[in-house]
Amino acid sequence: MEDWHWQLGIAGGATTAWVVGLAFLTLWLLELRSIRGESSAFRRFTLGALGGLSILAVYALALQVTLVREAFEEVAGGTALLIDNSRSMTLSGSSGERSDAVRALIRKWQDDDRVEPLVYRFGSETRGAIWNDLADTYDPTDDETNIREGLSTVLERGIEQELGSVIVITDGADPSFRAESLSLHASAPAIHSVVIGGDDRLDDQAIVSLRADSTAYVGVPAVIRADVRAIGKLREKELSVQLWHENRLSQEQWVALDAEGRGDVTFEVAPQRPGRALYRLVIPTHADDEVPQNNGRAVLLRVGRDRVRVLLVAGRPSWDVRFLRDFIKRDGSVDLISFFILRAPSDLTAAPTNELALIPFPTDELFREHLGSFDVVIFQNFDFAPYEMEAYLPRIRDYVKRGGSFLMIGGDHSFSLGGYGGTPIEQVLPVKLPAGGGVVTGSYRPQPNRQLIRHPIVALGPDPSLTRRTWEALPPLHGANAIAGVKEGAQVLLQHPRARLPGGARLPILIVGEADRGRVAAMTADASWRWRFASDDATVGSDEYELFWDRLVRWLTRDPLLEPARISTDRDRYGIGAPVIVSGLLRDERYRPIANERVSLRVEPTRDEVAGEVTAQTDLDGQVRATLQGPTAAGAYEVKAKADGEDIAAEVFLVEESGDELANLEVSSTELQAAAKRTGGRVFLSINDVPLLAELAATTRKTAGLISKQPLLHPLFLFLTVAVLALTWVLRRRWGRR
Amino acid sequence: MILGSGVRSACFALVLVCLSVAPVESASAFGDATEVEIVSLDVSRGDDRSQSVTERLAWEVRKRSSVEPMLEPGRARLGDDSLFRSPFIYWRGTDEIAPFSEESVDALRRYVHRGGFILVDDGSAGSEGFDRAVRRELLRAFPATPLKPIPDDHTIYRSFYLLDRPVGRLAGPEFLEGIKYGDRIAIVYSRHDLGGALQRDKLGAWSQAVVPGGERQRESAIRLAINIVLYALCTDYKDDQVHAPFIMRRRGSGP
Structure with missing residues (x-):
């Protein structure tokens, strides 16, 4: 009777009930008054009581008291099956491979066609599966077990699907899973778990x-x-x-x-x-x-040097040398070794050696013993001949070709004026040197090469237009070394606005290029310090000077952020055969986005037929994203982006036979039991204890409308009422009352 | 007239010596704008003595070191763009000067901030006027970094010559003073009248006597001036690790 509630059927509800009640009470009091003259106390009591009962019965009938209750019905609810698809399910114990146990359970359940569950696989991600061929297609390969993500996905979808129960089949090897992290509402479906391997502890x-x-x-x-x-x-x-x-x-x-x-x-x-x-x-x-x-x-x-090592050799002190050295020296990421020629053989110091703070030029130490330890070698207005350095020039050339970087900065001791024409140094410089030397005089503002205005060394503005304006606003340079031409493959980044090469092309001021595995640059001017030391507040320069030289040194040392194309993988390490998501920004050698083009992404070395190559489409900005099938053998791999047949970017990653997925193999049912407890589910540690699916499939209770009854309309009550009224009437007549 | 072979040989030798002593004109064909110029600062009108000092200093620097300064350096004024014609300014004075305008003080500050170097030379032979004015104006321009004595182990005393103490035309105090800006000393203040020791008259004779050490002290003063120019150009280059063992050995304190 707890679910029943009473209601009044009389029109007007409780108010009418009160009014009618008072009226009947008044009627009964009048009845008592009318029998007050009756001599017999028995008759007075009998008539008063019967009158009261009659009025009360009629009042009860008038109220139309009704009992109401909501009715429910149990209907069959949806069932979701959530199957662990991680690689730990492929492990074997004394009772066989875990995945075989899962297949056997699925087949057992499929024999009973009373329930057809919704099926999901969970691992690195949660996705749907088809029930009918599940036993044949189940092949756990994911590198991750994420029970929470799987359950949350199913529970979220379950609201619409009116799920009654969720059955999780897993080895429970997810140490991060906590039942309390699940968002479970009052009508959440029951969460049952079948813990595969729960009765088979691993060694x-x-x-x-x-x-x-x-x-x-x-x-x-x-x-x-x-x-x-x-x-x-x-x-x-x-x-x-x-x-x-x-x-x-x-x-x-x-x-x-x-x-x-x-x-x-x-x-x-x-x-x-x-x-x-x-x-x-x-x-x-x-x-x-x-x-x-x-x-x-x-x-x-990835092994680098803790600091970039730069060797700066200057033919003599100058403002160009001073400003550049001060700038590089301030950079905490650079270990600068500088050597300036302070006294030429013709200088008269008027002092014995022991009164001079001069040291011999340690050519052998710098260019034989330690040359390979430098990332960048800079010759700034330095001529080699007076210091008997001919023997070291081939070493410098070879250092560059093996991957070192070399920069020559202009001046009257540089390029052909420094006697470098025909030397091993010219072989690696990005420019050809004229036979007879020569300079260009006069002031000028160098102009960025329109074709290479996006190159990071000269891109001083956020876009080509502002870059051009910035270069136009910089203080002018003065003079430049003449060159005979630019070598094939070299890039002219800055040009003289007026002076021309013999062929008619503009005289290059800044040229960059590569010599085998090394990077080289030639800056034919010697007055870039003027950009830093300017009088006018409105004149740009100070920041641009530092930006320019910072970028040039970083480009020489192959700073990845300054490379035209770069790609990365979504993870550093993968499991066997796991998908590798590659994304990146691809630009051509002129730093223009490789837009709307198909590029190849290929894993190397190719040790199997599965890991391979995909073709992806870049977007307007040169961004690319693709998923490759990961290698099936453990080892270190490289994924390379190839455009127009050339490798333009690469990234390394590892494939491990183990990985995080196989690291935590301890079967744990604690949290699954906690989830079951919260939802009225059950946990099975042995596959032999698992019942048929229909027993785990839930029913859902649905409302079936209202049930009502009027107990006072029962015939017995009506009979009693009529009987009391009749008896009252009869007695009143017999005892002489109307 | 025909000279004898011995006389001809003597003349030839003399020419060779002169050629080797006289600085060769700049080999740079890039133009004056890229060369080292030791500019004199005009604070009061009509004082050409500073410029004669910078010419002599440039000549000495070129003769003794690989630096090739302009032999006819220009002048600069605080109030205009000429201040920025070179990162090296030589400011010599002997008397009290009127306070700088706010614009001049700001220009001084900007000059140092952008990499400029100033050598202030008190040529007053001990009077207080110029010294007071220098301290006042530098304090206005650099209130957070007042003049401080430069320690005797500073690079400035071994940027070219190994020096024990500063001297000029006068023996003066045993230290130079300086204002440090970032990692470098941007302003060096000498109360030794360095310019007085460098000046020559139009016939090439020394203009002023050097006291109390005579010509030996004059040589030390020239060396100090050269060291200051080399410091301005190389800053703490001589502190680099590659130089330290050599210099320590020469000073007798190394292994």
């Missing part, structure tokens, strides 16, 4: 995680940290971790595990060469280890 040692800075520096110790864990009976075994580098065992450490079988180990490495360095951490596989795939992980360090 495993694993490298759970690996941490290292992605960038390291030559000669500077870098730290690689690894978290390890052991489960099952291997928790009691000793565990060692080896560090391998370039196919050689470099270090090995024993790890002390805590009570939960966890521990960590730290290796310190000191990369010796710039570039990419691959380090592998390996736990030697124990005979009882059921998952040897997670015993090794790798880390790829």
Whole structure:
């Protein structure tokens, strides 16, 4: 009777009930008054009581008291199946492979056609699947287990689908999952879980995680940290971790595990060469280890120099030298070694050597012993001949061709005036030198090459128009070295507004290029310091001077941010066969966006047929994005972007046999049980305990309308009422009352 | 007249010596605008002595070092764009001067901020007028960085010559003073009358006697002036690691 509620059927509701009630009460009081003269007390009592009962009965009938209750009905609700698609489901235990257990369960459920669930697979992402062929198509390959994301997706969609229950089939190997993080409303469907492997504990040692800075520096110790864990009976075994580098065992450490079988180990490495360095951490596989795939992980360090090393050699002190050296010296990311010729052989110092603060020009030290340690060598108005440097010029050429950078800045000791014509230095310079020297005099404002105005070295404004205006506003330069021409492949970034080369082209002022693997630049003017030292407040210069030289030095050292094209992968490391999402900005060598063009993205080296190549379309800005099938063999890979048959950008990534997915394999049902408790679901730790799907499929209670009844219209009540009225009438007549 | 072979040889040798001593005219064909110019600052009208000092200083710098300054440097004034014709200004004075205008003080500040260097030379032989004016105006321009003595181990004492202490025409105080701007000293103030030790008359003779050390002190003064020019051009170059061991050994304190 708890669900019943009473209502009054009389028109006017409670107010009418009160009025009618008072009226009947008055009637009964009048009745009592009319029988007051009756001599017999028995008759007075009987007539008064019967009159009261009659009035009360009629009053009750007049009120039309009604009992009301809402009715519900149970209908069959939707059922969603959420299946773990991560790679940990491929592991095998004593009872066989987890994925086989899932397939067997699906087939068992499919035999009972009473329920056809909605099916989802979850892992790196959650997506739908088809129930009918699920047993055949189930092939877990995802690199991630994300139970929360899977459940949230299904619960969100479930509101529209009127889900009654969600059944999660997983190994529970998701240490980040917390039941309390689920948003569950009052009518949320029941969450049932089938924990695959819950009754089959693994014996495993694993490298759970690996941490290292992605960038390291030559000669500077870098730290690689690894978290390890052991489960099952291997928790009691000793565990060692080896560090391998370039196919050689470099270090090995024993790890002390805590009570939960966890521990960590730290290796310190000191990369010796710039570039990419691959380090592998390996736990030697124990005979009882059921998952040897997670015993090794790798880390790829991008090794650079902690600071860019610049060698600046100046033929004599000058303002151009002073301003450039001061600027480079202020840059904390640059390690500057400068050497100025303070005294020429013809200078008369009027002092013995011990009164001079001059040191011999350490040519052998700079150009033989340490040349390779410099990222950039700058010759600023420096002539080599007086310092017996002919023997070192081939070394400088070879240094550039091997990947070094070289910049020559103008002056009366530079280019052909410095005697570099026909030397090994000319072989790497981006310009051809005239036989007889020569200079261009007079002041001028260099103009950026219209074709290369987007090049970062000269792009001083946010767009070509403002860049052009900025160059027009800079203080003028004065004079320049004459050159005979520009070498093939070199780029003229700045030009003289009036002076011409013999062929009629404008005289180049700033030329950049490449010599084999090295980068080279030639700045034929020697007065860029005038941009920094200007009188007029309105004149631009100071900032532009620093921007220009900063960009030029960074371009020479191949700063990735100044490369015309660059791509990146969505992650540094992937599991076997995992999709690799590549995105990037592609511009041609003139820094113009490669817009609306099809470019090739290819993984190298190609070790299998699966990992391959895709063709993607760039947008108007040169942006590109594509997904490649990842390699199926562990190792270090490079994805290259190719346009017009040439590689224009590359990025490296790792493929690991293990990875995070196989790092945490401990089956955990705790949080799944918490989710079941919150929603009235059930958790099955053994697949043998799982009932048919129909038993887990939920019913949904739907409202079926209102049920009402009027108990006072019962015939017995009506009979009693009539009987009391009749008895009252009869007695009144017999006892002489009307 | 025919000279004997011995006389001819002597003349030839003399010509060679003269050629080697006389600075060669600038090999730079880029024009004056890119050369090093030691500009004199005109604060009061009609004082040409500063310019004669900068000419002598330029000549000495060119003769002794690889720097090739303009041998006929110009002049600059605080009130116009001529101030920015060169990052090196030589400001010599002997007497009290009127306070600079606000525009001049601002120009001085801007000049240093953009990389300029100022050598202030008190030629007053100890009187207080010019010294008071210099301190007053520099404090107005650089209130946060007042003049401070330059320590005797500063690069300025080994930018070219190894020097123990500053001297000019006068022995003066045992230190130079300077205003540091960023990592460099942007203003050097000497109370030793450096210009007085450098000046020559029109016939090439020294204009003023150097006291108390005579010609040896004059040579030290010239060396100091050259060091200051080299410091302005190279700043702390001599502090670079590559130079330190050599200089330490020469000073007798190295390995």
